[in-house]
Amino acid sequence: KSMKNLIIMAAGASSRMKKSLDQVNLSSEVRDVAYSQHKSMIPIDKSGKSLLFYLCANAKKAGYDSIYLLTSSKNKSFYDWIEKFNSTPELEGLKFFIAIQKIPKNRVKPLGTADGIQQVLDQYPKLLDQRFTVCNGDNLYSIDVLRILSKHENSSHAIIAYDRSFLKFPEERITKFALMILDEKNYLKDIVEKPPIETHDSFRNDKNELFVSMNIFNFNGSTIYNFLENCPLNLERDEKELPEAVRMILKQEEKSVFTYIVREHLKDLTYAQDINSF
Numbered sequence: 189k190s191m192k193n194l195i196i197m198a199a200g201a202s203s204r205m206k207k208s209l210d211q212v213n214l215s216s217e218v219r220d221v222a223y224s225q226h227k228s229m230i231p232i233d234k235s236g237k238s239l240l241f242y243l244c245a246n247a248k249k250a251g252y253d254s255i256y257l258l259t260s261s262k263n264k265s266f267y268d269w270i271e272k273f274n275s276t277p278e279l280e281g282l283k284f285f286i287a288i289q290k291i292p293k294n295r296v297k298p299l300g301t302a303d304g305i306q307q308v309l310d311q312y313p314k315l316l317d318q319r320f321t322v323c324n325g326d327n328l329y330s331i332d333v334l335r336i337l338s339k340h341e342n343s344s345h346a347i348i349a350y351d352r353s354f355l356k357f358p359e360e361r362i363t364k365f366a367l368m369i370l371d372e373k374n375y376l377k378d379i380v381e382k383p384p385i386e387t388h389d390s391f392r393n394d395k396n397e398l399f400v401s402m403n404i405f406n407f408n409g410s411t412i413y414n415f416l417e418n419c420p421l422n423l424e425r426d427e428k429e430l431p432e433a434v435r436m437i438l439k440q441e442e443k444s445v446f447t448y449i450v451r452e453h454l455k456d457l458t459y460a461q462d463i464n465s466f
Contacts, residue, residue: 192252192338193318195308196243197403198325199260199289199298202227208460218463225265227457228325232466239328239457239466240269245278250334252321256285256312258304263288287311300427301403306416309409316409322430323404326457328466336448337406343446345437346406347376351451352398359385364458366401366431367391368447376438376445381422381431399447401431402454412437 205227209219222230228240244255259266263286270284287308289298298304305322309315321337323329333348340346349368363385369378370393379401383391392398412433419433437444456462 191254191318193254193256193315193320194247194252194334194338195256195258195287195305195320195322196228196240196325197258197301197304197322198226198228198240198266199258199304200226201260201297202326204458205230205460212460212463214460214463222460222463226259226325229265229269230457230463232457232463237273238269240325241273241279242328243323243325244273244282246329246331247334248279248282249331251338252334253281254283254285256287256308256315256320257325258287258289258308260298261288261290285312298427300419300422300425301430302416302419302428302433305407305430306413309413309416316413318409319406320409321404321406324402327402327404328455328457329402329404330452330454333404333448333450333452336450337404340406340446340448343375344408344411344441344444345434346446346448347379347401347434348404349399349447349449350402350454351449352400354451354453355400356453357456359388361456361458362388362400366403368399368401369393370399370447370449371443373443374447374449375443376434376447378438379431379434381429382425399449402456403430405430405434 218231229238232239257266273279289304289307291298366379366381367383371377415433415436419428422429
């Protein structure tokens, strides 16, 4: 039976979260975790369970059996978390793997999401022969969305497009995500990471819909690797970004990335203010 693999990206510095902690009234326990660990570890309910817990529980319900956590080298908390929760009924049966996004010697921060996924494939080469879903560690994707991608087979790659009108974010928050343009058969034509707010309307289709990528994809390991490796550095943000690797695929092969349109809100954990929204 083929494995259902999910790579969760949790290697970033959570800097926007840490900078906004003083603006919110949080318990000392939550505040300590938010300061010292990745934001996917922050307790979001009274039982002390984190977003990562609920994301993995949704993944299990959606049929995934292998979870790859992409973390930084300061990742002891992820090992502790796996030990604590992997035998709970909600997560039992999931296999967990840790991949470390190493930072190049001449840099202070990771090289971005495209580099992160490349490092997962370098550390777990068996994924090169398989399909896998990739998602953020700071979004709580629904079971439906995770299941749609786990079953995708009819094109090399797939992506979820969130209809902007269902996302309960202020417009300024939308500037932190990628926007996308689809063709008439729902194949991806273009994707642009963090376009400025004044350009957002140019991404609307003839029905006035605006489609937002929340960084959840399904990739074919054998065909994505070269695009990750050759992804150019975004000069402004100094990172190799996954949407840019996807753009490179589109230039080489039209109709290679199928798009599933989803009309639902997605909870996002970027700022400290978001913690209480769960």
